[in-house]
Amino acid sequence: MLPFIYADTRMVPAGVRAIGSAMVESGFSKTRIVLQQWNKNFRPSRMLLDGRVPDLFMVSTMGMHSDRAMELVRDARRIDPAHRPLIIAGGSHAVYEPFLLFADERTRYEGPDIVVTGEEFVLLSLLEVILSFRAAGESLRSAFFRAKASGALDEIPGLIYPLGSRAESEGIADELVDTGVQRLLGDLDELPHPVPGYQLLEPPSRRATLGSRALEAKRVRWHSPISSLVMTFGCKFACPYCPIPAYNQRQHRLKSPERIADEMWQLHKAYGLRYFFGTDDNFFNTKSRTLDIVQTLARAEFDGVPLRSKARWYSEVTVHDTLLMKDHLPLVREAGCRALWLGVEDMTATLVKKGQSVDKTTESFQLLRAVGISPMPMMMHHDSQPLYSRGTNYGLLNQVRLLRKAGAVSLQVLMMTPSPGTKLFADTYGKELVLSRAGGREVRPYMHDGNYVIASSHRRPWRKQFNLLLAYLYFYNPVWLATNLWRRKTRVGMKPAYMQLVGMFGLTQSIRRTFGWALRLMFARIERFKVPPQSIVPVRSSNQIDAAPHAPVQITLPASARSARADKTAAHSLQVIGAP
Numbered sequence: 418m419l420p421f422i423y424a425d426t427r428m429v430p431a432g433v434r435a436i437g438s439a440m441v442e443s444g445f446s447k448t449r450i451v452l453q454q455w456n457k458n459f460r461p462s463r464m465l466l467d468g469r470v471p472d473l474f475m476v477s478t479m480g481m482h483s484d485r486a487m488e489l490v491r492d493a494r495r496i497d498p499a500h501r502p503l504i505i506a507g508g509s510h511a512v513y514e515p516f517l518l519f520a521d522e523r524t525r526y527e528g529p530d531i532v533v534t535g536e537e538f539v540l541l542s543l544l545e546v547i548l549s550f551r552a553a554g555e556s557l558r559s560a561f562f563r564a565k566a567s568g569a570l571d572e573i574p575g576l577i578y579p580l581g582s583r584a585e586s587e588g589i590a591d592e593l594v595d596t597g598v599q600r601l602l603g604d605l606d607e608l609p610h611p612v613p614g615y616q617l618l619e620p621p622s623r624r625a626t627l628g629s630r631a632l633e634a635k636r637v638r639w640h641s642p643i644s645s646l647v648m649t650f651g652c653k654f655a656c657p658y659c660p661i662p663a664y665n666q667r668q669h670r671l672k673s674p675e676r677i678a679d680e681m682w683q684l685h686k687a688y689g690l691r692y693f694f695g696t697d698d699n700f701f702n703t704k705s706r707t708l709d710i711v712q713t714l715a716r717a718e719f720d721g722v723p724l725r726s727k728a729r730w731y732s733e734v735t736v737h738d739t740l741l742m743k744d745h746l747p748l749v750r751e752a753g754c755r756a757l758w759l760g761v762e763d764m765t766a767t768l769v770k771k772g773q774s775v776d777k778t779t780e781s782f783q784l785l786r787a788v789g790i791s792p793m794p795m796m797m798h799h800d801s802q803p804l805y806s807r808g809t810n811y812g813l814l815n816q817v818r819l820l821r822k823a824g825a826v827s828l829q830v831l832m833m834t835p836s837p838g839t840k841l842f843a844d845t846y847g848k849e850l851v852l853s854r855a856g857g858r859e860v861r862p863y864m865h866d867g868n869y870v871i872a873s874s875h876r877r878p879w880r881k882q883f884n885l886l887l888a889y890l891y892f893y894n895p896v897w898l899a900t901n902l903w904r905r906k907t908r909v910g911m912k913p914a915y916m917q918l919v920g921m922f923g924l925t926q927s928i929r930r931t932f933g934w935a936l937r938l939m940f941a942r943i944e945r946f947k948v949p950p951q952s953i954v955p956v957r958s959s960n961q962i963d964a965a966p967h968a969p970v971q972i973t974l975p976a977s978a979r980s981a982r983a984d985k986t987a988a989h990s991l992q993v994i995g996a997p
C-alpha cells in the first residue's frame with residue numbers, strides 16, 4: 418500500500434544483498450538469497466541446495482516483518498537436529514529489539530541459535546570464530562555450540578545468544594547474553610562489492626523449495642529494476658523520534674566517490690541496472706563531501722561512456738541541507754539525480770524542528786523542480802495536527818495543498834509511531850499511548866509501519882486513520898492527474914502524472930488494508946500497552962558487569978502503578994537500561 422507500493426517488491430533490499438556479497442567474497446559462494454516478497458511459500462524445512470540441507474540458515478528482518486521472520490525460524494527448527502543448519506537472525510529488528518527474536522511477553526518463540534546485532538563484518542567475525550573450532554567433517558552448527566560453550570563468542574561485539582538447557586535443542590533460552598554494541602565500519606569502501614549479491618537471488622516462484630539455479634543475470638533487471646546502493650550512512654540532526662544518529666554512533670560514514678561510481682557502472686555492466694536508490698539517511702548531510710560525490714558522478718567515464726548517460730539515482734535529504742546546496746543543484750542533476758525524498762514531517766516545524774518552514778520548504782521544492790529533480794515530501798501526521806485549519810498552515814490538508822503548489826511530485830504521510838531505539842519510545846508506552854488491541858484484533862508488528870494508527874492519545878483515533886486516507890485522496894486523484902498531464906512540459910516531464918497513477922492504485926490498497934482498522938477504532942473497545950516490549954528471559958552482558966546495551970528499555974512507573982502491575986511484568990524486565 419502507499420507510500421511504499423512497488424518499492425517493497427521491485428527493489429531487492431540492500432541488507433540481504435550485502436550479506437550475500439559478504440558470503441561470496443569470503444568464499445561461501447554456494448549461498449541463495451530468498452525474498453519472501455517474491456517467494457511467499459518458501460519453507461526452510463524443505464530447502465536443499467545442490468541436494469543438501471545448507472549449513473547455515475539466516476533470516477533478515479525489520480521490526481514490522483518479524484512475525485513472518487519468526488515463522489521461518491520455527492520452520493527451520495523442524496529440520497531434524499542431525500541436519501539442522503545453524504540459524505542466525507539479523508537486520509534492523511535485530512539491531513533494536515533482538516530479545517524479541519527469542520521470546521516476547523505473549524509467545525514463547527523457538528528462536529534462532531544466535532542473533533547478529535550488527536553489520537556484515539560482525540557476521541564474518543562470527544563465522545571466522547566458528548570455523549576455527551570446526552573439526553574436519555563437523556557441521557557449522559555443532560562447531561558453533563562448542564565455540565559458544567568456550568566463551569569465544571564473547572570477544573565479538575554485536576551478538577546475542579541464548580543460554581540454557583533447552584537453548585540447543587529447542588531454541589528456548591533461560592537467559593540471553595549480549596556481547597555489546599558492534600564496532601562500526603568507518604570506511605565504507607571496505608564493504609564487499611554489491612555485484613556478487615545479485616548472483617544469489619532465488620527466482621520468484623510459488624514453490625516451497627529452492628530452485629535448481631539462482632536468478633539469471635539478465636533477469637535481475639526485470640524483477641528488481643531499482644538497485645539500492647549504500648552511499649552514506651548517518652545524519653547530523655537528532656530528531657527525538659528517529660534512531661538513526663544513535664545507530665551510527667553519531668558518525669557520518671561514506672563510500673568514496675570513485676567507489677560509488679564504480680558500483681553503479683559494474684551493476685550496469687553485469688545486470689543492465691540503470692536506476693539506483695541511495696540508502697542514505699541524509700545524502701546532503703555534509704556539503705563538501707556531497708560535492709565530492711556529485712562532481713565525481715558527473716564526470717565519471719567508463720570504457721569511454723559517461724556514467725551519467727547510464728545511471729539515474731535517487732536519495733533522501735532534508736530541506737535545510739537542500740537550501741545549503743542550492744547553488745549546486747544543477748550539478749546534482751548532471752550527476753544523474755532525478756528525485757529526492759525530503760523529510761519535511763511538518764512544514765510549520767511545530768512537531769519537529771530541523772531547519773524547515775513553509776517558506777524554506779517551498780523554496781527548496783521550487784529549486785529542485787527548476788533543475789529537473791522531483792521533490793518527494795515525507796510528512797508525519799500526529800495527534801495535535803487537525804485535518805484542516807482555518808487561516809493557518811497547521812492542518813494536514815493545508816500542508817498537502819502547500820506542498821502541491823510548491824511542486825511536490827509524490828506524497829508520503831505516515832502517522833507518528835514509536836520507533837525502537839529512540840528517546841520517545843519508552844515514554845510513549847509508559848504514557849499508555851500505544852494500542853495493543855481494538856475490538857479483539859491484536860496490533861501485530863506489521864501494523865507498526867506508520868500506515869496504521871497504533872499510538873494516539875486522541876479521543877477519536879479513528880479520525881487520524883481517516884485523515885491519512887483523506888490526505889492521500891486530496892493529493893492523488895483524477896483531477897490532479899489531469900492537471901499534471903496538462904502541465905507536462907516542465908523539467909520533471911511526465912513524472913508527476915505517472916506518480917498520480919501509482920498513487921491512485923496505492924490508495925485503493927491503503928483503503929482496503931486500513932479501512933477495517935479505522936472502523937474498529939471507531940466502534941470497538943481499545944486496549945493499550947502499559948510498558949514497552951519486554952524480554953521474558955533476562956538479558957545480561959557477556960562481562961556480567963556492564964548493563965546489556967540491547968536489553969529492553971527501562972521505564973519508570975509511578976509507585977501506585979508499579980505495585981498494580983508487578984504481577985504482569987517480570988522483575989528482571991524493568992532492571993536493565995538503555996537502547997542502542
Ligand code: B12
Nearest residue numbers: 428430431432475477479480507508509533536696866867
Ligand atoms: C531504504 C529504506 C527503506 C526503503 C526500502 C526499499 C527496499 N526494497 O530496500 C523503503 C522506502 C521502502 C522503506 C520503507 C520502510 N522502512 Co525503511 N529504511 C530504509 C533505510 C533508509 C535503508 C535500508 C538499507 O537498505 N540499508 C542498507 C543496508 C545495507 O543496511 P541494513 O538493511 O541495515 O542491513 C545491514 C545490517 O542490518 C545487517 N543485516 C541485515 N540483514 C541481516 C541478516 C543477517 C543474518 C545478518 C547477520 C545481518 C544482517 O547487515 C546489513 C549489511 O550491513 C533504513 C535506514 C538505514 N539507513 O539503514 C530504513 C529502515 C530499515 N526502515 C525502517 C522502517 C520502520 C520502514 C517502514 C516501516 C516505514 C516507516 N514507518 O518508517 C517502511 C516499511 C516498508 C515495507 N513494507 O517493508 C526502519 C526499521 C526499524 C526497525 N526497527 O526494524 C529503518 C532502520 C529506519 C529507522 N531506523 O527508523 N525503507
Ligand code: SF4
Nearest residue numbers: 652654655656659698
Ligand atoms: S533528519 Fe531524518 S535521518 Fe536525520 S535525525 Fe531527523 S528523521 Fe532521522
